[in-house]
Amino acid sequence: MPTPIEEFQGSLSSITIDDFAGRDRPLVIRGLARDWPLVVLARQSDAAFARRLGELDNGTPVDTLVMPPSEDGVVGYNADLSGFNYRHHRVPITQGLQRLAQYSREHSAEGLAIQSAAISTCAPGFSAEHRLPFMGAQIExxxxxxxxxxxxxxFDEYYNIACVVCGRRKFTLFAPEQVRNLYVGPLDxxxxxxxxxxxRLDRPEDPRFPRLKDALAAAYDGVLEPGxxxxxxPLWWHHVASLERLNALVNYWWKPVMDGVPATRSAMGFLMHGLLSVRSLSPAEKNAxxxxxxxxxxxxxxxAAHIPDEKRGVLAALTPELAEKLKQIVLRQL
Structure with a gap:
């Protein structure tokens, strides 16, 4: 059985973004966005929520996935992994909400997911009424x-805070070391x-994935209500199930500033370089x-503790100048 995700016990007004720097365990924060106007409306009705969100929509198309009823709403691959199990569209949020209203009246409806819509682009008035005080304006x-x-x-490489705005969502999380038990698809x-x-977490007996039970035994889970x-x-695996006929979530991704240098670079390049240069080596070389x-x-x-500061070279404290130097070295190695 999964373990309940730890819940924040302090004062919501005391939270700062530094509280999450280096934190290596997930945390549920009940009521963090409870006073957001859209959350208040969502508690009244789906219609009240959708009406106000439609007023904030400026008509910019956003990525929208539509899955046939046979897929049970699960985003994934088609049968032979040659493509995906959804149709991709770009439509305004209001059009997506209208389709969701239609689906809510159907017994066997398609799955619809508006994905990662940049709020400053599609609903620029949102942030004036809905914000987390500790989140900087530069975090989209x-x-x-x-x-x-x-x-x-x-998984994402970024620190992530996600706020449920409408409906309920169940989060099932796995620590990074569970990767071998999750049967991950192609990286690219x-x-x-x-x-x-x-x-699929709801099919633990699937003979193709025998170690999934081990992952589920080590999982953490929790259901979040509006607010x-x-x-x-970063790098925690998260499975997210939306539980209602209308659900909405707002999230914030960021990387902290380390040693005065914004950590904006992706470490996935490190993994890809390893696939190119290390994976095919002999076991002895890999161990070395x-x-x-x-x-x-x-x-x-x-x-580099034994090396004078001025002679540490690439082992010195990271600065923007050293970051650029390292980038050029990596490019030459490639």
Missing amino acids: PRMWIGNKVVTPAH FAPTGSAISMA DAIYIP WRSLLDYYLFGDEDP
């Missing part, structure tokens, strides 16, 4: 809207942009590289 909120759809377990061909688990929020650490990586990248001690 994104909106996710749909009916009873499921996004399989996937995924329906959500980032790699997803190919195993609740969840913090998801593992020792070097543990020492220079993943260890707690300073690998």
Whole structure:
């Protein structure tokens, strides 16, 4: 059985963004967005919520996925992994809401998911009424809207706070080390942009995925109501199930500033470079590289502590100038 996600116990007004820097466990924050006008309306009715959101919509098309009823709302691949199980459209939020209203009256409806809509582009008036005080203005909120759809377990490189605005969502989270038990699909061909688990959590007996039970035994889960929020650490796998006929979520992704340098670079390039340069080496060479990586990248001690500061080269504290130098070295290596 999954373990309930830890819940924040302090004062909501005391939260700062620094509270999440380096935090390596998820956290549910009940009521973080409870006073948002859209949340208040969502508690009244779906119609009141949709009406106000439609007023904020400026008509900019956003990415919208539509799945046939046979897919049970689960975003994923088609049968032979040659493509995905949805049709992709770009429509305004209001049009998506109208389609969701139609589906809510149908017994067997298609799954619809508006994905990662940049709020400043499609609903620029949103942030004036809906904000988290500790989130800087430079952190772009994104909106996710749909009916009873499921996004399989996937991870993001960013720190993530997600606020449920309408409906309920169940989050099932897995620590990064569970990757081998989640049967992840192709890294470079995924329906959500980032790699997803190919195993359905509601089918733990599927013989193709025998280790899924181990992942579920180590999972964390929780159901969020309108106004609740969840913090998801970087690289934690999260499976998100929307439970109502109308659901909406707003999330904030960010990377902290480390040593005065904004951490905007993607570490996925490191993984891809490893596939190119390390994966095909002999077991002995892999073990040797593992020792070097543990020492220079993943260890707690300073690998340059014995070198004078002015002679540390690429092992010096990261600055914008050194970041650029490292980038050029990597490009030359490639």
